[in-house]
Each structure stands twice: as C-alpha cells, then as structure tokens.
Amino acid sequence: MTTSPDSLTRSKITVRTIREMKGQHVRIVSVTAYDYPTARLADEAGVDLILVGDSLGMVVLGYESTIPVTLSEMAHHLKAVLRAQPRALVVADLPFLSFQTSPEDAVRNSGRLMKRGAEAVKLEGGKRMLPQIEAILAADIPVLGHLGLTPQSVHQFGGYRVQGRDRAGADALRSDAIALERAGCFAVVLEGVPLEVGREITAALKIPTIGIGAGMHCDGQVLVLHDLIGLSFGKAARFVRRYAEAGDTIRNAISAFREDVRAGRYPSEEESYAAAPERPETKPCGS
Numbered sequence: 001m002t003t004s005p006d007s008l009t010r011s012k013i014t015v016r017t018i019r020e021m022k023g024q025h026v027r028i029v030s031v032t033a034y035d036y037p038t039a040r041l042a043d044e045a046g047v048d049l050i051l052v053g054d055s056l057g058m059v060v061l062g063y064e065s066t067i068p069v070t071l072s073e074m075a076h077h078l079k080a081v082l083r084a085q086p087r088a089l090v091v092a093d094l095p096f097l098s099f100q101t102s103p104e105d106a107v108r109n110s111g112r113l114m115k116r117g118a119e120a121v122k123l124e125g126g127k128r129m130l131p132q133i134e135a136i137l138a139a140d141i142p143v144l145g146h147l148g149l150t151p152q153s154v155h156q157f158g159g160y161r162v163q164g165r166d167r168a169g170a171d172a173l174r175s176d177a178i179a180l181e182r183a184g185c186f187a188v189v190l191e192g193v194p195l196e197v198g199r200e201i202t203a204a205l206k207i208p209t210i211g212i213g214a215g216m217h218c219d220g221q222v223l224v225l226h227d228l229i230g231l232s233f234g235k236a237a238r239f240v241r242r243y244a245e246a247g248d249t250i251r252n253a254i255s256a257f258r259e260d261v262r263a264g265r266y267p268s269e270e271e272s273y274a275a276a277p278e279r280p281e282t283k284p285c286g287s
C-alpha cells in the first residue's frame with residue numbers, strides 16, 4: 001500500500017513517519033517551540049516535527065549562546081510544549097554537557113527527557129559522539145543527529161562559521177553523516193553548511209536530512225520559530241526568512257494599550273463590571 005502525503009500527516013507523527021517521508025518525496029517541515037502557545041500554533045499549522053531546541057536559551061531566556069542551558073530548563077520547556085498534545089513528533093535537545101561527558105550520562109539525561117514525554121532526543125556531533133549515540137539507541141530512545149555548524153561548539157569553531165566549505169571539511173561531514181545513519185539515527189539536522197554539501201549528504205543517506213542554512217536539497221527544513229515570525233533580535237542569519245513581524249505587532253499592541261491607559265480610554269464601561277442588581281423583594285407566602 002502506498003502512503004499519500006496527506007495520510008502521512010493526518011495521524012500522530014512518529015520517527016517512522018519522518019523516516020518514510022524521504023522515500024515519499026514529502027519535504028519535512030519543522031520549527032522549534034518552547035511553550036504551550038507556540039507548540040499549539042505550530043501544530044495547528046501542520047508542522048511534522050516540533051523541536052524543543054536548546055536555542056530556547058538564546059531566544060526565550062536571553063543567554064548569549066546555548067552553552068548555559070541546563071537539562072532542567074529543557075525539561076521545563078518540554079513539559080509546556082507537551083501540554084499542547086502535538087500531533088507532530090516532539091524532539092528534545094540534549095543541552096551542553098548533558099551527553100558529552102559519557103555514554104552513561106547521555107542515556108540517563110535522554111531518559112529524563114523521555115520520561116517527561118519527549119519522543120526522541122537530538123544531540124550535536126559526529127563520529128566522536130558515536131559511543132553516546134549507540135548507548136542512547138540501545139536504550140530504545142530515537143536519536144536525531146545534528147552536524148555542521150553545531151552551536152554548542154561555537155567556541156571551538158571560533159564563532160558561528162559555516163562548516164564544510166573546503167573539500168576536506170565536506171568529506172568529514174559526509175563521513176560523519178554516514179556514521180550517524182549506520183548507528184541508527186532516524187534523521188540528521190544539517191546546520192550552516194554550503195548547499196552543495198547539503199545536496200551531497202542528502203544524496204548519500206537513506207535517512208532524511210533536515211536543513212537549517214544548508215540549502216534547498218535537504219529532505220526537510222527547520223527554522224527557529226522566533227526567527228521565522230520576527231520575534232528575535234539582532235541581525236538575522238542569511239538563511240532566515242521572516243514570515244511575520246510579530247515583534248512589531250506585539251510592541252505596537254502594548255504601546256496602544258499604554259496610550260489608552262494614560263488617556264483614560266481603557267477600560268470602557270463595557271469592559272467594566274457593574275455592581276450586582278439589587279435583589280427584588282420576595283413577597284411572603286400567601287400574601
């Protein structure tokens with residue numbers, strides 16, 4: 001039986017659905033979400049995969065990078081997302097130093113996120129992280145790989161720099177991607193790599209690639225929701241397309257509220273409660 005794109009997206013989306021989408025030539029759509037309303041809206045918009053990314057540290061907690069994000073912060077935001085009961089697959093990020101330290105830490109911390117309701121975990125790194133990835137998979141926890149400009153390595157890279165620009169770098173990334181596929185990852189995020197590298201790795205893998213700044217040849221695309229809706233600050237990366245200016249909308253709404261309050265235009269009588277109407281007198285029985 002062949003599966004149509006519609007039937008792929010109508011029922012609960014699982015890691016299996018995501019894997020099958022590559023063969024069905026249906027592009028995977030993913031955004032980040034960090035709380036109940038954004039998870040609800042993303043799910044209602046029909047995304048396939050909601051990523052509770054550690055980017056939450058930068059876009060909702062105001063950190064300079066993703067490095068300070070803790071497992072408790074991830075778990076807190078994950079629980080809020082899950083209260084929206086998304087149909088989309090919910091993947092939670094393993095934050096910095098929750099998995100690099102040992103395979104045991106990687107399994108224990110992935111387990112903490114799974115026990116709270118995550119349906120898979122994502123972790124950054126290639127072959128060097130294979131012992132961790134294999135241990136997590138051995139505990140039957142699905143893993144989404146993440147290669148390229150992996151933000152937890154920002155200091156090692158010397159900044160947010162596109163990776164794999166030369167032949168050696170591109171080959172290393174392809175070889176990492178193949179190793180992640182062989183280990184059993186259900187998909188791989190490719191971040192900040194030239195579109196040719198995105199194309200090459202996508203062609204080399206049976207599992208889907210989900211790109212962010214990795215060109216149009218990937219099997220799917222993911223964006224940080226706050227970038228997509230214009231609710232992030234500072235200069236946007238080249239690959240970000242802003243589909244809304246939510247920052248302007250929110251600022252204008254709050255500013256209009258401020259003006260109405262100052263001018264005594266808010267609240268109106270209709271927006272105010274009246275005192276309870278006086279009780280009609282009850283006549284004594286028989287009178």
Ligand code: KIV
Pocket residue numbers: 032051052053054055056093189191212222223224
């Ligand atoms: O943390 C995150 O949001 C991510 C995506 C940008 C892929 O890892």
